[in-house]
Amino acid sequence: MDQALLPFGSQNNMGRFTRSCGTRRSGASTITILNNCPSTISAAILVITPSFGSGRRLESGEAWTLNMLDSSVGHIWGRTNCFFDSLGRGRCETGDCRGVLNCQDSGAPPVTLAEFALNQANNLDFLDISLVQGFNIPIKFSPKTAYGCSRGASCAADINRQCPTELRAPGGCQSPCTVFKTNEYCCVNSTMK
Template sequence: MSLLKNFSVFSIICITLCFPISTNAAHFDIRNNCGFKVWAAAVPGGGRQLNSGESWPLDVSNITTGGRIWARTGCNFDGAGRGVCQTGDCGGVLQCQGHGLPPNTLAEYALNQFNNLDFFDISLVDGFNVPMDFSPTDNGCTGGIQCTADINGQCPNELKAQGGCNNPCTVFKTDQYCCNNSGSCGPTDFSRFFKD
């Protein structure tokens, strides 16, 4: 195992995240590729406003085994870092301590797992607000992942939210869409929409 592993998470339109991982820390480079301002959020890590083209270098200690990174949109914060976001809000604070509210596109990672492997994905479990690309930048791993479809523009009316597209569980709150221990849930037209 090398001493340094690098990954990057990129948002084609809005947010770019890059992270190298070492035995002491993971380093993320979160970049806003959107033509508008976003407020990047990370747990662990906090949050930061990013104008178009700006980056946020974020280091996460090796004690951390996993986390989430997402973009918030339509935010308004005061000088003390209190406010609200249209999508991805995390308790009305700039420096997130908890997960964001739907809708938001998630970059998720799990570090030093089975055989010291690192895992990453883009998840729509909390809906969608911005396109995203998550890619490693070194250590021989070259395969990244992207979620770049126009989900907001094609969002079914029942799932539309200001600035994003909610997941069906957030909207309907039933076992059919949330798959909560019922064992009877399966694919629906709404879940197929997010997979297509």
């Protein structure tokens, strides 16, 4: 199955997240990340299973393709206002991962996450957009498959513009859990009724 991941874009110039699902041949998938923002983004990926992390600077319209194992589980995010030296050391305003281009850890909040789990239960792939770590840029999934997999997910709202004052951060909007650290916002020790 080939996956094309196109998550980044501004509200007016929204990126597309495309997935091409087909017959599984080699037990591998391809994920392509495209920067559809009008400015430079430093894309990052952290794969939990199997363990793998990386990053790449993407100019507007530039793509980055990665080969993934079918059982891969992880997330992708865009980092903004990044500056790295020739050794890949530096900082990003949002989504920074310990000052390196090639991420080996999750990005620092606020960051919008595109999450994926490939070839899981019943050979299904799962994808979502998460704001658990806050929001920095819009992301959109738009799957395209040979067998009708076309429902996607997106967060296209301009959350930074709508962000409450107490959650505002440079380049993004923090989650209430990150700021307030209370059970009410962090879902710690909560029960469903």
